[in-house]
Amino acid sequence: GENVGLHLPTLSVQEGDNSIINCAYSNSASDYFIWYKQESGKGPQFIIDIRSNMDKRQGQRVTVLLNKTVKHLSLQIAATQPGDSAVYFCAENVNPGGSNYKLTFGKGTLLTVNP
Amino acid sequence: GAGVSQSPSNKVTEKGKDVELRCDPISGHTALYWYRQSLGQGLEFLIYFQGNSAPDKSGLPSDRFSAERTGGSVSTLTIQRTQQEDSAVYLCASSFRTGDSPLHFGNGTRLTVT
Structure with missing residues (x-):
């Protein structure tokens, strides 16, 4: 079945650095994507x-x-702060254009910001 | 304004008992969703409401699970004859419309079945 996955389960960065969290999706028909913290x-x-x-x-x-060419989604956080420490999920709409939809979530990436 | 409200925040129940989980969505949001999140896992879709009807119940794990929504607002998720594998955080979300409107989640109900 189609699913959403994450390349990196954990990410540790220093306060003030930029963070990049990646996500791969496999449903080429998905038309809407969301990042959650x-x-x-x-x-x-x-x-x-x-x-x-x-x-x-x-x-x-x-x-x-x-x-969309490589079915890849990323979230970039500038000047990462300790308050950004959390699990980040990407989600895709697996029923695009339908009268209803449900989001499919990846397993998440744990971001840890070191002071 | 008020966000999505869920109650109770925690529920401990004995195996075999029935439980009811409540969700109060954001006012004006017509779509309502239930998800389940097991420890350290992603979110698992359970059921979706548009108004009071449920066009998609495909995620309900078994016939022990049911949900209803009345008045286009409050929703109740009922789990009958609870099992230990039902232990999880049950999350409710609402959205203004479907298709391209983000879901806004409550803080969930943590269910523990002993």
Whole structure:
């Protein structure tokens, strides 16, 4: 079946460095992607999304890149802070264009920011 | 404004008992979703509501699981005759519309079946 996966299960960076979290997806028909941040004991928090008609989208300190040729999604966090430490999930819409949809999530990448 | 609210935040129950988990979505959000997250794992889709109807129940693990939504708002996930493998965090999310609108999650109900 189609699924979303992550290249790196853990990532450790120094405070102030830039972080890049990667995600591979296998459903070429997916048209909508979201990055979530999940802190311990909390639900996933929306960070940024991107539609398949775009290849880059920027938010506050975050940038999402979409490469449909190789089915790759990445999240870049600029000037990483200790508060960015969390598990990051990418998710894809596996029922594009349908009247309903469900997101398929990867297993997540644990980002640890060292002060 | 208020986010997605789930109750209880924690639930410990004995094997074989029934449990009800409640979700109060963001006001005005027509779509509501239930997911399950086991320790250290990603999110597993359970069921989706558009209004009060459930077009997609494909993720429900067994017939012990059921969900309903009334008044296009509050939803209840019921697990009958709970088993130890049901232990997980049950997450509810809502969205303004389907297809290209992000899901907003509650903090979940941590269910422990002893």
